[in-house]
Amino acid sequence: MASIFKMNVLNNIESIRKEFPILNTTVNGNKLIYLDNAATSQTPNCVIDSISNYYKNLNSNIHRGVHTLSQLATEKYEDTRKKFKTHFNAKSSSEIIFTAGTTHSINLVSSGFNEFLSKEDEIIVSQLEHHSNIVPWQMLCEKTGAKMKVIPMNNNGELDLIAFSNLLSNKTKIVFVNHVSNALGTVNNIKEIIDKSHSVGAAVLIDGAQAVPHFRVDVTELDVDFYVCSAHKFCGPTGVGILYGKKEWLDKLPAYQGGGEMIDEVTFEKTTYSDLPNKFEAGTPNIAGVIASGIALDYINEIGLENIKEYEDYLLQYATDKLLEIDGLKIFGESINKTSVISFNIKDIHPYDIGSVIDNLGIAVRTGHHCAQPIMDFFKIPGTIRVSFCFYNTTDEIDTLVNALKKASTMLS
Amino acid sequence: MASIFKMNVLNNIESIRKEFPILNTTVNGNKLIYLDNAATSQTPNCVIDSISNYYKNLNSNIHRGVHTLSQLATEKYEDTRKKFKTHFNAKSSSEIIFTAGTTHSINLVSSGFNEFLSKEDEIIVSQLEHHSNIVPWQMLCEKTGAKMKVIPMNNNGELDLIAFSNLLSNKTKIVFVNHVSNALGTVNNIKEIIDKSHSVGAAVLIDGAQAVPHFRVDVTELDVDFYVCSAHKFCGPTGVGILYGKKEWLDKLPAYQGGGEMIDEVTFEKTTYSDLPNKFEAGTPNIAGVIASGIALDYINEIGLENIKEYEDYLLQYATDKLLEIDGLKIFGESINKTSVISFNIKDIHPYDIGSVIDNLGIAVRTGHHCAQPIMDFFKIPGTIRVSFCFYNTTDEIDTLVNALKKASTMLS
Amino acid sequence: MKIKDIQDQIVEEFDIFDSWMDKYEYLIELGKSVPVIDDSNKIEENIIKGCQSKVWLHAEKNNGLIEFYADSDAIITKGIVSLLIRTFSNQKPEDIINASLDFIDKIGLRQHLSPNRANGLNNMIKKIKFYAIAFSKTN
Amino acid sequence: MKIKDIQDQIVEEFDIFDSWMDKYEYLIELGKSVPVIDDSNKIEENIIKGCQSKVWLHAEKNNGLIEFYADSDAIITKGIVSLLIRTFSNQKPEDIINASLDFIDKIGLRQHLSPNRANGLNNMIKKIKFYAIAFSKTN
Ligand SMILES: Cc1ncc(COP(=O)(O)O)c(C=O)c1O
């Protein structure tokens, strides 16, 4: 892997694929074709090795430890924080909080907003969200009485930003929108959303779970207040999330969980909290996972996010063209600004039936509502078949997919 | 490893140690002697391999997936739940919730009690607790106005259960005590605490972080309402916690985090929650970690918790005797009912100085307040040196420790 | 025919096919013959949970025997339901309650069903037995 | 002597010792000679955070030069503080502000200090520079 440096993906696809052992396994007697990357991406050897190495060489509880192992583990853990600080161009490492995942990150913020909201206030969500960016805020509204407004979308699966402007007012306290829709792939114009929100004094949380794996994100340039993502979607391990928060906000936000690490002094009468980032990292974190997430970040940076984007755009275009040749296939989400996600149905065949048939041919796709029921409600469908590409996928795999879909369609019509 | 079956530890110590690659590393030029097991235990090959195998063969997002990988990952994840159900003798697998750690588990419960407490109510903690079992409840008291009472301890580091009885009343809503103190090793008489609490209608949460690695716990026999622990303390990976909760309680407790998986249906108007255990597992869990935790559980069960306890008791006795030969050494926590943890100071030498010196000799111990400041306050000390043994430690290591301590003591006196 | 015999018959029929694809196609064919539930019975309480697809199941008792009606929006699911209905329709409540089901494994479909679907299948069987228990207490 | 020269001197002294143990023992010895802070100055605001042990640091300005006083409850920490004080005491504020510190690495102690301690060390240096900045603005 050491030799991969900002490599052009297309010319190096074979050596890239070799880094992902799972791509060489078979499913139901067929070579696995993994097209469920928006649910979770696969894991390269360097990330797997990082976890093994951690447990073989430096496993130890971090912070406060005086012995060498604990020191080394702490250093690696804190170095990882610096990597993410640099990657996202945050102002300080203490603006990077490690959590258990995007969902955890969002709940940390939404739960803190409990203190900032009253029943006169409003918060704004979009119709394009993953349940993880809806439900925590609904729970918040239930507790505080605040009202939730919804940015509508058009038939292409794009948010209506004029409607958004009309929803904004000085009652708006926070706006939470995903950078990229997991169900449709739409890339939202979050810069405009952030700027407009700030003009009425509202904070903005951006759910970047589907963005971080595909292109570079600069939180300072975006001037975003909170930005969240999950490591398992960018070739990292499960159980790790990243929360970027502006220092001003993280200072204001109350601590989420209580425990070790996040406190300075504890007596039964009074407890004082630690400074950032420890205030939000109660208990023993997923140390091995966090360190491995940093290795995953290094890995995608070594290939180069520009190269990844270029190649994935190419796959997206190729797949879209081929899929549209299938009789009766309809794509949902037709924004010109999309990541490599295609949601579709064929005729009125149930997506679940298609998914089952092509699974038997070794092809992994996701079917259903993709944790985004409001989108399905909008299109008045029970669900879709979703294929989502990573930089290790190939046009050959897309050809096989298309043939399998044709077969399934014939069988099931 | 396959051949280890309920093996007598003493006779098999060499083959057991071979399973832990880190035990063969060196620190500062000396062979590592790892005596910080109460902070985190080391990881056997089978657990490390389980994680690698997961990423190499079945990494995939669980639940709702129609394709084979997702099915296999879901099966392994749910089988792991059954393992813990069996191990703890819970009534149903849905009483086992996977979290990110003990701290997370406790916060899940304490946050839910928000709905059950008013300012007339009282909750009871013990003086022996880890900060993780104090701070979340302090935060709860701040929100609800409920009052926190403290079970005092005696000079041996044992809880005063007569005083406890006097604290109990029909105002008491929940009692939270650890099974074993991480700082002193005291095994608390939790059966009596549970029964007495139930007699006034109070719920009981037991923090089993330091118990589960050392002896068998039967939640049905204990009749406990909530029992929590962390995988990284019983040879499992970081980032995984287990929460057992009685069905009646988990049904009553409000959902903690909102997100995918934990909902049944989502519209902007109304969201319905899933059944147990999904209600409490929002977002993509630490799938690899959870599965590996099950392998860790299998591993300690293969050695046999009875064998582990017998051997660790032997180490505890051996070490206690040897340590007490050191001039000016004082042990804190002298209950006759202890796990293999020894907290001590030598003369008035700062524990941190001792820790630094013996670290240079390759010996990893913990120094400081061990996230249990109220215990340090009780003994009026800034901290202790804590050695904590696992079943892979040896009497030879203890001899080396004792020599190192003598050397350090001479240097620092 | 007894429940056991019907199951054996199903296993025999599927034995003809070597590939899962042919089995799937036969299943889909069978799905088309399912005694379709009346639209008026496609109500919330007749929906079976645990499937990505929806399944409705309705039962009636005639002359001491139970008759099942079903539908699903997914055609493979409908094929599976059709096998269940064929097995359990026109049987006595007691026989349904006591029946053990093995044809799913024997026709080699289990490994081609997702756990979602297997889960859905379990819920269907539960619902069928639930009807049988309910009807065994009525006349 | 200039800050740089004092640092060189310290490095030379430590060069005599081969083993970290001898270095530690010398450090402990040095700790005993630290200009001890007055008990009246052992106040909250003079405590330096980031150590498992407590460190108090106090400074005064005499004739344009800063003098440091310190104490710690841990003897190794005290040895480290003593080196810092030796380096920075009786220096002009500007020189302290502009000084760069390298003896810690050169005497080979860095790898024998925990990051906790390294963290504590950084905080001590910060505090020393903080005093220098404050005093540079007074007369
Ligand atoms: C008794 C006790 N409770 C709680 C905890 C916190 O566990 P974790 O850090 O895994 O959340 C620990 C671990 O240090 C402990 O020893």
Ligand SMILES: Cc1ncc(COP(=O)(O)O)c(C=O)c1O
């Ligand atoms: C847009 C979006 N938000 C949030 C999530 C939730 O992420 P996680 O399950 O890792 O918490 C996902 C992943 O499915 C997602 O795609």
